[in-house]
Amino acid sequence: xxxxxxxxxxxxxxxxxxxxxxxxxxxxxxxxxxxxxxxxxxxxxxxxxxxxxxxxxxxxxxxxxxxxxxxxxxxxxxxxxxxxxxxxxxxxxxxxxxxxxxxxxxxxxxxxxxxxxxxxxxxxxxxxxxxxxxxxxxxxxxxxxxxxxxxxxxxxxxxxxxxxxxxxxxxxxxxxxxxxxxxxxxxxxxxxxxxxxxxxxxxxxxxxxxxxxxxxxxxxxxxxxxxxxxxxxxxxxxxxxxxxxxxxxxxxxxxxxxxxxxxxxxxxxxxxxxxxxxxxxxx
Numbered sequence: 001x002x003x004x005x006x007x008x009x010x011x012x013x014x015x016x017x018x019x020x021x022x023x024x025x026x027x028x029x030x031x032x033x034x035x036x037x038x039x040x041x042x043x044x045x046x047x048x049x050x051x052x053x054x055x056x057x058x059x060x061x062x063x064x065x066x067x068x069x070x071x072x073x074x075x076x077x078x079x080x081x082x083x084x085x086x087x088x089x090x091x092x093x094x095x096x097x098x099x100x101x102x103x104x105x106x107x108x109x110x111x112x113x114x115x116x117x118x119x120x121x122x123x124x125x126x127x128x129x130x131x132x133x134x135x136x137x138x139x140x141x142x143x144x145x146x147x148x149x150x151x152x153x154x155x156x157x158x159x160x161x162x163x164x165x166x167x168x169x170x171x172x173x174x175x176x177x178x179x180x181x182x183x184x185x186x187x188x189x190x191x192x193x194x195x196x197x198x199x200x201x202x203x204x205x206x207x208x209x210x211x212x213x214x215x216x217x218x219x220x221x222x223x224x225x226x227x228x229x230x231x232x233x234x235x236x237x238x239x240x241x242x243x244x245x246x247x248x249x250x251x252x253x254x255x256x257x258x259x260x261x262x263x264x265x266x267x268x269x270x271x272x273x274x275x276x277x278x279x280x281x282x283x
Contacts, residue, residue: 002052005029006037006085007059011156012099015186016056019194028052032059037081043088054197055089056097057082060129064103065242067125074124079131083139090140095201097193102149102181104130107246112211114252115147115203123243133203144196145203146189149249150217152273153186160273163218167227176241177215177233181249182207185269195261204259205251208266220267224274 003020007013008029020027028050036042037059047055060078061067067074082098089096103126104119121127136143152158166173184207192206212220215233222229236245253263263269 001054002026002028002050003054003056004047004050004052006035006055006057007032010058010060011153011158012151012186012189013058014155015153015190016058016193019187019190035059037085038076040084040088043084047088047092047094051092052094054097055085055094056099056193057085058099060099062101062125064123064125064245067123067128068243071124074128075131078125078128079135082132083135086136086139086143089142093142095197096136096140096143097196098132098136098143098145099189100133100145100147101126101129102147102249102251103246104133104147105246105249107179107249109248112250112252113205115205115255122246125243126246137203142201144199144201146193146196146206147203147251148184148189148206149251150181150183150207151186151189152183152270154273154276156186159183159214159217160221160270161277163221164225164277167222167225167229170229172230172232173218173222174232174234174239175215175218176236176239176245177213178235179245179247179249180211180213181246182209182211182251183217183266183270184208185266185273187273188263188269192256192261192263196259199259199261204256205253206256206263207251207253208263208269209253210265210267211250212266217270220270221274224271 009031106120152160
């Protein structure tokens with residue numbers, strides 16, 4: 001089984017390469033310099049050469065604040081890119097997987113979002129990602145959308161690594177307490193994705209189980225690291241982010257569970273991640 005992975009230089013791409021590199025799969029990873037998902041000719045050339053069974057797109061423009069000013073770039077990478085990939089996957093009958101986000105929702109709901117809930121993004125990032133979902137699904141019936149949230153993985157910039165760094169020289173760290181979501185370890189997304197290869201196409205919410213606020217997330221990190229740091233809860237307004245984030249973007253695992261796929265609690269994933277990060281010999 002051949003798998004082409006786009007965005008292979010990112011933290012999720014790196015995790016997928018590691019998880020899929022075994023006797024059953026032959027992985028062909030491409031970073032953004034090697035495969036530009038906004039260039040249909042580039043896509044066609046590579047897929048013609050590899051003739052994969054699966055195409056997994058992890059490439060995205062994920063810098064939420066920058067998306068608000070670099071609007072054309074956001075829509076091109078997050079919206080049009082997935083359309084080009086889906087079109088070529090359809091032409092070659094390749095099963096297509098596209099990674100999306102909790103930002104496609106407004107964040108105003110008070111219970112976990114289901115796959116069938118209506119999107120209502122409030123940011124350019126969310127709107128561009130929603131466009132990518134819609135175009136891919138409308139273009140090719142053998143498309144699977146994987147929505148996830150609050151990602152962290154080895155070899156990438158993420159909230160966990162930021163808190164770790166701050167804890168080394170700060171006695172106090174201000175963290176937002178009024179935004180809720182599902183911290184998700186990239187390794188666990190990969191484990192679920194591997195099982196989804198043989199499941200029906202469609203939209204799936206894939207996160208670690210449970211939920212928390214950013215404040216609770218930070219406290220769990222500091223507690224595990226056994227650091228003497230005071231985590232100070234602040235409101236989103238007090239924190240002063242440039243672009244509003246969803247207040248509540250917990251994704252329901254109901255559909256994933258109904259397909260026999262269960263992900264561990266977010267704390268378990270976090271603890272494994274921190275242990276592996278501490279052991280540099282493993283990475």
